[in-house]
Amino acid sequence: MSLIKFIIRRIIVMIPVLFGVLTITFILSRMMPGDPITARLAAAGLHNPSVDQLNQLKRQLGLLDPIIVQYFRYLGDLFTGNWGVSVSIVRNQPVWDLVMTRFPITIDLTVFSIIIASYLGTKAGVVSAVHRNKTPDTIVRGLALIGVALPVFFLGMILQYTLGYQLGWFEPVGFLSAEYEMPERITGFIIFDSLISGEWYLIGDYIWHMFLPVFCLSFLMLASITRQTRSSMLEVMEQDFVRTARAKGCKEKTVIHSHTLRNALIPTVTVIGLSIAGLLGGAVLTETTFAINGMGSLFIDAILQTDYWVIDALVFLITIIFITANLITDVIYAMLDPRIRYT
Numbered sequence: 001m002s003l004i005k006f007i008i009r010r011i012i013v014m015i016p017v018l019f020g021v022l023t024i025t026f027i028l029s030r031m032m033p034g035d036p037i038t039a040r041l042a043a044a045g046l047h048n049p050s051v052d053q054l055n056q057l058k059r060q061l062g063l064l065d066p067i068i069v070q071y072f073r074y075l076g077d078l079f080t081g082n083w084g085v086s087v088s089i090v091r092n093q094p095v096w097d098l099v100m101t102r103f104p105i106t107i108d109l110t111v112f113s114i115i116i117a118s119y120l121g122t123k124a125g126v127v128s129a130v131h132r133n134k135t136p137d138t139i140v141r142g143l144a145l146i147g148v149a150l151p152v153f154f155l156g157m158i159l160q161y162t163l164g165y166q167l168g169w170f171e172p173v174g175f176l177s178a179e180y181e182m183p184e185r186i187t188g189f190i191i192f193d194s195l196i197s198g199e200w201y202l203i204g205d206y207i208w209h210m211f212l213p214v215f216c217l218s219f220l221m222l223a224s225i226t227r228q229t230r231s232s233m234l235e236v237m238e239q240d241f242v243r244t245a246r247a248k249g250c251k252e253k254t255v256i257h258s259h260t261l262r263n264a265l266i267p268t269v270t271v272i273g274l275s276i277a278g279l280l281g282g283a284v285l286t287e288t289t290f291a292i293n294g295m296g297s298l299f300i301d302a303i304l305q306t307d308y309w310v311i312d313a314l315v316f317l318i319t320i321i322f323i324t325a326n327l328i329t330d331v332i333y334a335m336l337d338p339r340i341r342y343t
Helices: 003-030 036-043 051-061 067-080 095-130 135-149 152-166 190-197 201-236 240-247 252-289 295-304 308-336
Strands: none
Touching: 003 067, 003 308, 036 051, 067 308, 095 135, 095 190, 095 201, 095 252, 095 295, 095 308, 135 201, 152 201, 152 252, 190 201, 201 252, 240 252, 252 295, 252 308, 295 308
């Protein structure tokens, strides 16, 4: 089967998964305690609204329609990009604009964490496997065990207190200093917008602020990648083709990186692909801990203020990212191992 046919087939298989997630989200969001109308009126200073006021707003938002009508309208709006307006977080602001304002920051946080964790985790796993049961292996496994066991919010608070407040090496909260203003919005990504607008000094300040949350997220992901890489390397190093490569006189560096590592990377790629969802989930707690106005903190606000439309849009976006990451992971398999065929 060709690559194009394989991708099309996988997309078709993922459609029921997407609809299943959206259906569960719709049901659970409508079962949440409270409602967005009460939250909206309370934000406007009306803590004891009349029944007529409640019904009027519900009618405007379509909440008095039959639940099946609301469900199909909800699906249609999501897939056509009509995500509605926020009713309680930022009143009357389009949800699309609200999400796209926060989304680039979370993407930066996630992408930086993936790159750092993937590179360092793979290197650490190789070192641990090559020096099996020796001092480097013990140190790497100890750090990996700490990373797996440590909750993301707890590690974040430790980094925030020690490296931020006590030592002052990094900024403990936010993503830009108070004296700086956001660059002109062009792409939504601060680094790119700063480069385009010529405000290069914002890049350094932004990285300085993002160091602790990126380190926090990448350390937890790095632990899983390290453990998986070590396990895969040890298994592959016992294979006959590795012993043959050594017997032919290949340098040990060539044996490890050209023969062993490439064959050991397939399980690691799986861990990296599946960790994307974990990073997006960890971003919720990390952004809350470091007071970063990203998609994670927006999710918390949407839940606390029962803003259905923001919750629906965020779940839809995260689901699309997750299933796309899984598709890309499957395609990478065949790039790493020619024995894998698209079936």
